[in-house]
Amino acid sequence: MPENLTTQVERQRQYIAGGTMSLNRAINPSKLFVRAEGAYLYDADGKQYIDYHAGFAPYLFGHGDKEIDDAVIDAIRSGASLIGAGTMPWEAEIAELITGCVPGIEQLQLTSTGSEAVGYALRLARAHTGRDVVVVMQGGYNGCFDYVSYNLMDPASFVEPHRPGEEYPLSVTTAGVPKVIDQIVRAIEYNDLEAAERTLAKGDVAAIILEPILQNIGIVKPLPGYLEGLRALCDKYGTVLIFDEVKTGFRHALGGYQSLSGVTPDLCTFGKAVANGYPMGVVGGKREIMSLCAHPSPAKRVVIAGTYNGHPVNVAAAKACLTRLKTREKEVYGELERLGARLEAGLNEVFAKRNYPTTIVRQGSAFAVYFMDHAPVSWRDVVLNHDAERDINFRRALIEKGVFQFPVITKQGSISLAHTDADIDRTIELAETVVSTLN
Numbered sequence: 001m002p003e004n005l006t007t008q009v010e011r012q013r014q015y016i017a018g019g020t021m022s023l024n025r026a027i028n029p030s031k032l033f034v035r036a037e038g039a040y041l042y043d044a045d046g047k048q049y050i051d052y053h054a055g056f057a058p059y060l061f062g063h064g065d066k067e068i069d070d071a072v073i074d075a076i077r078s079g080a081s082l083i084g085a086g087t088m089p090w091e092a093e094i095a096e097l098i099t100g101c102v103p104g105i106e107q108l109q110l111t112s113t114g115s116e117a118v119g120y121a122l123r124l125a126r127a128h129t130g131r132d133v134v135v136v137m138q139g140g141y142n143g144c145f146d147y148v149s150y151n152l153m154d155p156a157s158f159v160e161p162h163r164p165g166e167e168y169p170l171s172v173t174t175a176g177v178p179k180v181i182d183q184i185v186r187a188i189e190y191n192d193l194e195a196a197e198r199t200l201a202k203g204d205v206a207a208i209i210l211e212p213i214l215q216n217i218g219i220v221k222p223l224p225g226y227l228e229g230l231r232a233l234c235d236k237y238g239t240v241l242i243f244d245e246v247k248t249g250f251r252h253a254l255g256g257y258q259s260l261s262g263v264t265p266d267l268c269t270f271g272k273a274v275a276n277g278y279p280m281g282v283v284g285g286k287r288e289i290m291s292l293c294a295h296p297s298p299a300k301r302v303v304i305a306g307t308y309n310g311h312p313v314n315v316a317a318a319k320a321c322l323t324r325l326k327t328r329e330k331e332v333y334g335e336l337e338r339l340g341a342r343l344e345a346g347l348n349e350v351f352a353k354r355n356y357p358t359t360i361v362r363q364g365s366a367f368a369v370y371f372m373d374h375a376p377v378s379w380r381d382v383v384l385n386h387d388a389e390r391d392i393n394f395r396r397a398l399i400e401k402g403v404f405q406f407p408v409i410t411k412q413g414s415i416s417l418a419h420t421d422a423d424i425d426r427t428i429e430l431a432e433t434v435v436s437t438l439n
């Protein structure tokens with residue numbers, strides 16, 4: 001390890017609990033990144049990397065986008081500040097902008113993170129239904145709070161005995177979740193409508209929450225009819241359907257993935273690309289549910305509160321981001337699709353020459369390479385069929401060559417508008433070099 005990296009890692013271990021801020025950022029190989037610009041990251045030795053990690057996906061316009069940063073600087077200099085009392089004009093502006101774009105949002109509240117937005121969506125669903133149980137997806141990620149800290153990426157030994165149509169046993173992903181929460185969480189397989197029906201038929205489920213495409217485990221898409229089926233089941237059993245669009249959100253379409261799928265959830269959450277890397281979350285949905293925030297009875301009122309909610313800096317970033325997406329919608333999503341298709345085609349050519357199976361799955365600018373012979377439909381499918389060792393070796397070898405994809409299996413790659421054809425072609429070239437040296 002270079003000396004500056006060793007020193008940094010030692011300092012971190014001494015003073016930072018767990019060694020890194022946000023424990024999901026720990027990586028092997030260790031890296032000390034000091035700067036990011038456009039489509040690139042730079043480490044402490046000045047080495048440049050083409051970045052497809054994009055800070056876990058927010059950077060739709062690339063790092064340090066001038067237009068968005070200028071809007072932020074203007075907001076800071078204009079006297080817009082965290083007043084924290086009453087209402088401020090930028091609140092209505094961003095709320096109108098978002099509700100005008102996303103079909104499933106009639107009213108909303110802003111938070112600082114996606115996790116908070118999810119926490120409030122669940123609270124609203126419970127208040128609306130008078131029920132407590134939450135259903136999560138095996139392999140789905142919905143942030144860091146207790147109710148969704150279950151069944152993340154369990155090993156083959158855990159998922160193998162599972163049968164379609166059944167609930168999973170619970171597998172908690174962090175210490176410290178009160179045992180009592182186990183009684184009000186259930187986990188089922190994504191793309192398994194029979195399991196959804198069985199669990200919802202018990203009549204006690206407040207909400208079913210899912211990423212409409214499972215993007216914590218690459219790109220696992222809904223089978224035809226799956227989201228429609230969930231919509232119908234939620235209507236039948238009086239359960240709130242929550243789409244967690246924190247990752248899919250504005251990356252795939254201005255109206256979220258819901259606008260592409262044609263399935264409108266009751267509530268939905270956004271984050272990440274909404275503000276191109278500035279910290280903002282959105283929880284929104286049907287007026288009937290969201291208006292619980294203003295219920296005249298304190299017993300029925302849902303409280304959403306946060307010192308930094310609607311912070312003018314984040315709102316300025318989101319306004320700049322969404323205005324640009326709205327005014328140049330076709331151009332932006334067309335370009336992301338074009339870049340994505342170019343990368344997909346190039347990588348397919350690279351892997352076509354190998355004697356092992358690969359499947360590239362892509363939704364616009366988000367992609368994943370699976371070392372298996374079909375596009376996965378669930379985490380179970382991934383863990384039982386994907387060659388995890390080949391995946392991690394591929395990622396690490398690419399990092400050494402100057403292409404950064406997160407070195408954890410299945411993590412999605414994210415292309416931004418800062419990537420150029422030359423970046424994509426260079427990535428394909430380096431992938432060719434890398435795979436020819438790997439078994």
Ligand SMILES: Cc1ncc(COP(=O)(O)O)c(C=O)c1O
Nearest residue numbers: 113114115141142143246247271
């Ligand atoms: C689908 C999804 N939901 C929620 C979250 C949590 O968002 P945040 O990290 O901003 O709290 C994430 C973060 O990766 C996510 O991918």
